[in-house]
Amino acid sequence: EIVAALEAQLGDGPLTGKHILVTSGPTHEPIDPVRYIANRSSGAQGTALAQALTALGAEVTFVTGPADVAPPENVKVVPVQTAQQMLEAVQTALPADAAIFAAAVADWHVQGASDRKLKKSKDGLPTLSFAENPDILATVAQMKTGRPQLVVGFAAETNDVQANATAKRKRKACDWIVANDVSPETGIMGGAENAVHVIDDAGIEDWPRMSKADVATKLAARIAQALAS
């Protein structure tokens, strides 16, 4: 790893000259000025991946929601809050050789979020109506022109992990899906380890449980290989 980092600094890592976009963290969708809807995501896996790609020489643009972990060094950090802002930041960051969507993006936002704090009404409850967020992964994976050579989605599932993730890959038209089981009992969400399945057109690779740093290193090497071929 140290050798790879040195080689990268000397300008001859396997990803030198490649621009890679990584999204990470959750999105926060406002309800009113003091309330929001969020996805649980510490940003740890996305951050580790951006670091591993940088170590292989890639120029990384890191579009991140409000994460728990600090963003990596030596990358261009673009902080966002909402899914809509994340889409815009992604579109601004393109073109890229690869785009890795590790963020946990909210599927919905609150329609007509209030600019005043909602009060308990006499009837007790406010009415929130939801609208679908832009699908950032599908939008980029289905670009007619300028599509990154490699588009990778993540799938955080709690049941039927491989079936849900395989269907997601097809539906979004991305190249790979990195799927994991984030049920509370796995300790993966917010934890230091991850157990992923990498799904591509050749099938499903089941990786053993390992540290998020090791998942990142292994995934970065796989990305380098894909971009080289």
Added chain:
Amino acid sequence: EIVAALEAQLGDGPLTGKHILVTSGPTHEPIDPVRYIANRSSGAQGTALAQALTALGAEVTFVTGPADVAPPENVKVVPVQTAQQMLEAVQTALPADAAIFAAAVADWHVQGASDRKLKKSKDGLPTLSFAENPDILATVAQMKTGRPQLVVGFAAETNDVQANATAKRKRKACDWIVANDVSPETGIMGGAENAVHVIDDAGIEDWPRMSKADVATKLAARIAQALAS
């Protein structure tokens, strides 16, 4: 302040022998295993207040939601996620001489939160129904027996700050309300400063804008005075 801390360690601060309960931070109300509803609250003001009370000799129980800032030292920290858990932690922590409710508690939770990740349905959107959370401040302020001598609520408002806070004090039957304007343009939410109004049965005190640490020191002194009288 150093003198006060030393005196407290020597066992003769103005709050020595007093047990004070402080709640702080946001609550997170689950929608499903990966999504939740949250209030924006860094926990900075509650943490500073717990520190200031400890410096005056108080024994502090600190019930905190998932905050951005680290909890204070030398207090009993009780971490919680939801409003219901916070109520239970508060009830377990009583009796107390004073109870200071600085947490930003969600008013609602999602009824029947799913234990599986919700999927986009064919109709596009899931149906979330909300139910009211327990009112922790009112529950404690209106205790028939064992009520803390001093019950202090906080009011984070974005408009009609003093009118809303004065009404809140009456409705909850607490002794004081510490109110502030958390409109985004004030920079108070997540920031280092605060500008509060302290409302009690004598009226409204408008405090100038100062650091959250200074608000905490001034408030702790006011609490010590109230408990001494």
